[in-house]
Amino acid sequence: MDASTIRCLITAGPTREHLDPVRYISNGSSGKMGYALAAAARGRGWSVDLVSGPVALEPPEGVAVHRVVSGEEMFWKTEELFDRARVVIFCAAVSDFRPVRRERLKRKKPDGRFLLEMEPVVDIARTLGKRKKGGQFLVGFAAETDELEEKAKRKLEAKNFDWIVANQVGGPNSAMEGDENQIAMISRSGEIYRFGPALKEEVARFILEKLVIGEGR
Numbered sequence: 001m002d003a004s005t006i007r008c009l010i011t012a013g014p015t016r017e018h019l020d021p022v023r024y025i026s027n028g029s030s031g032k033m034g035y036a037l038a039a040a041a042r043g044r045g046w047s048v049d050l051v052s053g054p055v056a057l058e059p060p061e062g063v064a065v066h067r068v069v070s071g072e073e074m075f076w077k078t079e080e081l082f083d084r085a086r087v088v089i090f091c092a093a094v095s096d097f098r099p100v101r102r103e104r105l106k107r108k109k110p111d112g113r114f115l116l117e118m119e120p121v122v123d124i125a126r127t128l129g130k131r132k133k134g135g136q137f138l139v140g141f142a143a144e145t146d147e148l149e150e151k152a153k154r155k156l157e158a159k160n161f162d163w164i165v166a167n168q169v170g171g172p173n174s175a176m177e178g179d180e181n182q183i184a185m186i187s188r189s190g191e192i193y194r195f196g197p198a199l200k201e202e203v204a205r206f207i208l209e210k211l212v213i214g215e216g217r
Contacts, residue, residue, distance in 0.1 A: 006046040009085035010038050011078055013053035015071040017098035017121065022106045029093035031055035033141075033167075033181060036204035037089055038063045044208060049085070051077050053092055071095050071121035082128050087211070089139045090125040090159075097121060129160035137162050139211065143169040149184050149192070156186060163187050165207060185210055 012034020016024040031052060038050040039060035048063045051074055059065040066081070068074045071094045082088060097118040125140050132138055140161040142152035145168070152166035166184045181203045182196035195206045 006044075006087060007085050008038075008041045008046045008048045008087040008089070009051070009078065009081050010034055010041070010048065010089045011051045011074060011092035011094075011124070012038070013055040013057075014093050015053045015074055015095045015121075016069050017071065017095045018102050019099050019116070020103040020105065020107050025095055025098070027093050027095065029053070029055075030178075031057050032179065033200050033204070034089075034091035035060060036200040037091060037207065040201070040204040040208050041087075043205075046087070049081050051081070051092070053094075071098065071124070075122045075124045075127070078124055079128065082131065083133075086135060087137045087139070088128070089141075091141050092124075093143065094124055095121055123159075125159045125161075132160055137211070139207075140164045142166045145169060149186065152184065152186055156188060161188070163211065183207070 013031030014026045014029040016026045018024040034050070034052070035055070035057050038048050041048045042060055042062045049066060050059070050063050051066045051068060053074060054069060066077050068077050074092060074094060098121050100117045100119050129138060138161045140155060140159055142148070142155050142164055144151050144166065148166045148168055152164045155161075156164040164186050166186065167181055179199060180197045181200050182198075183194065183203060185193045185195070185207060193210050196203055
């Protein structure tokens, strides 16, 4: 595949679902893996759009960064860029649920227990995976605490991915917040490549190298 023809769309980082102007629900994603992928893709000469949740990272040089906060905002921006991307990598850790109601003012601290009604956040990868067209190449991530490869394979099928990258989260060596990652990369045709532990920059380069193999070069 000629690098000059490749437009790549990557999602990265966490999202935040606000209860009020001060409090929100989120997760421990640092965005480092997605940002490393964006830098590696740009290093290959690809044109890169990076849709990023709130992170404390410097944008990779030459990458167009689109900053969002909530899962809904990430969906709308990713959808806007989706059709013109040839390679789409869903690396963000999008919150699965959000409060049904967002208060305009800060909530008063309750005296006792506090119950919060939640509703699902749009599943960005599943929704856009249904729209995949000929020539598009979708890559997802599976962050699991157990049955890593088995759950990743089910997710690959459910979301119409071409490849899925499975990594372990939870525990002292969680990939979510660290500088290193250890992955199993699984294709729709059943190929499995394992790599790491290694710095996320090295993991990113490994992933993109295997995607080129998958594209038949």
